[in-house]
Amino acid sequence: MKPSKDLSERALGWLLLAPVGILLALIVIYPVGQLIYSSFFTIRLTEPWLGTPFVGLENYAKAWEDERFWGALQNTILYIAITVPGSLAVGLGLAMLANLPFKRKWPVRLALLLPWALPLVFAGLIFRWFFDFKLGFVNDFITRFGFDPVPWLTNPTMAKIAICITIIWKSSSFMALVLLAGLQSIPKSLYEAAEVDGASKWVQFKEITLPMLVPAIFVALIFRTITAIQTFDIPYAMTGGGPGDSTETLAMYIHKNTLDFLDFGYGSALATIMFVVSIVATSGYLRYTQRSAGRD
C-alpha cells in the first residue's frame, strides 16, 4: 500500500504546483524564450523585403560595435551606481524618521507612501517642471540666494544629476517601507539593554540597528537594483534621453530600437543583454544572502 500512497501524494504535489507552473510558463518562460529566439534573426518591419533570415550572433556583434549602446549601458550603470546607494541612504533616514514614536503615525506613513504610489511618469513630469530653466522651482530657489540659474535639463551632466535626484526621490520611499518593516522587527528591549550597557544613540545605531537591518537592506537592494537596471520612465519623461542621447538608458534604447525603428531582431538582442545583466546582478546578491544565511 505504501508505494502507491507515496505515488498519489507525489501526484497531488505536482497537481497543486501545476497552476503556478503553467502561469510561469505563460508569462515568463515563453516570452523570455521568444525574446532570446528573436535575437538570432533579422526582423526589421521597416524593410519587409528582407524577410526574417537567421543571422546567428550578428545582432550581438552589432551591439558590440554600437557606440550608442555602450553610451546607454554606461548611463544605466551610472544611474545604478548613484541611485541605489542614494535611495538606500535616504530611505534609511526616512525609515528611522518614520519609526520615531509620533503621536499620530498615519501622516508620516502617508508622506512615506506618496512618492511610491505616484506613477513614475508623473514623477518625471513633476520634476521636469521643478528643474525647468525658466519656470522651475529649483532655479527660482537658487536664484533667490544669488546663484545663476542652472540649465538642468539641457546640459548633459546637470541632466544626469537632475535625473538621479528624481529617481532617488521616487525610489527612496519604497526602500524606506522595506527598511521600516525591518526596523520594527527589532525588539525595543535590545535598545534598552544597550542603553543600560552604556551605548550612545550612535553606538546603538551602529551596533544594533545596522547589523539587525542587514536582511532588510539586502531585500531592498535587490528590488532597487532590478528596477534601476530597467530605468526608463523618469529620464523618458524628463529629457527623452537628451540632450542628444546623453541621458539615454539601456531600456530607452531598446524601446527606441523596437518601437521607433521597428528593428525587433536587434531590440531583442539588446533586451537579452539587459536580462543577463539583471540575472547576474541579482544572483550576486542572492548568493551573498544565502552564504550569510548558511553562516548563521
Add this chain to the structure above:
Amino acid sequence: MANVNLKQVVKSFGETKVIHGIDLDIKSGEFVVFVGPSGCGKSTLLRMIAGLETTTSGDIMIGTDRVNELPPRSRDIAMVFQDYALYPHKSVFENMAFGLRLRKTPDAEIKKRVGDAAAILQIEHLLERKPRQLSGGQRQRVAMGRAIVRDPKAFLFDEPLSNLDAQLRNEMRTEIKKLHARLGKTIIYVTHDQVEAMTLADRIAVLSAGHVMQYASPDEIYNRPAAKFVAGFTGSPSMNFAAATVSADGASVVVAGATVALGYARKSAAGREVTFGVRPEDIDVGGDIPARVVVIEPLGAETLVTLAIGSQNPVEMITRVDADTKLASGDQIKVSINSAKTHLFDLKTELAVTQ
C-alpha cells in the same frame, strides 16, 4: 555596591497616575523583590530606577546621588530583561563584553572578567556561540553574565524567570540566590510570582495599583500581612477569607455560626463585622467546629481538602492535611483553627486589624 532610596516617587502617563508616591529604602547588598499582580506598577517602578522611564516627581537615589535626570548609562546599574535582550548578531562573549568595551576597559581585563563571570555561571563552553544557538536557561545565564561583568552598583531583574519552564525556573531561582550570596550586591527583582518573592528576598515590597501595600521580610509578609491584599497574594493556596463578627470583648469571632478564639483581643473591632482570615495550614482536622469535606486534591506529599466550615451558611475553606489522612468527599468532620494564626481585616479599608 550601593543603597537605593525612593522618596515620594510618582509616575504619571498623561492624566493617569500609575505610581502613587512610593517611599522605599533598599540597603546596600540587600535583595529586594517587588511583587504584585500584572498592572500593579512593579515593572514601571524598576524601569524608573533604571532610567528607562522618566520619573514624574520624587527622588530616586542610588548611593548618595540623585539620579532622576541621569540616563541609564550614567546610573551604573545592570539590568536583566524578561526576554533576555541578548544581541542576536553578537557571540555570547561579545554580548557580555559589550558594556565593558563601551567603557573602554582594556582587552585583557575584559577577557578576565567575562571568563570569571562565565565560570560562575557555568557557560564557559558557550562563549563562541550566538544567542539563538542557546536554550532558554543558557540565554538566561548569559543575560546574568552580561550584568555581572559590569560590576555595577545595583542589579535590576525584570521578571527574569517568567519565560522558563517550571523546572528550569526552580533551578535558576536557586542559582540567583547563590549568586546573590556570592556577590553580595544590591539586587532589585521584579516578579508576579509570590514563590520567587518569598524564596529570594531579604525584603519584599508588595505592590497593588501603584501603592506599596507592605514592605517587610518574607516572614513578616506571610505571618503578619498588613492588608487583605497582601494576605491573599502570598501563600499557595492563599489565605482563606470569610465574613465574621467580632465578640463584644474582642477576643473571639463568629464565623458561619462557629466561634473561633483569636490569638489576642482586638478591642478596636469589638462587636463589628470584619473579614476573618486563616491560612490553609492553620486549620487542623479534629476539634469542635463542624465541617463537611467538599473536594479532595492529593498533591503527593500533602493533600488539599476543601471544607464547608460552620453550622449556619457554611463557608468554603481550604486546608492542608497529611497525605495519609483518610478522608472522602461528603464526610462530616470536626476541625479546629489555630488561634495564634488568625487574621482580621477591616471591611472598608481592608487593612489588618491589630488592636
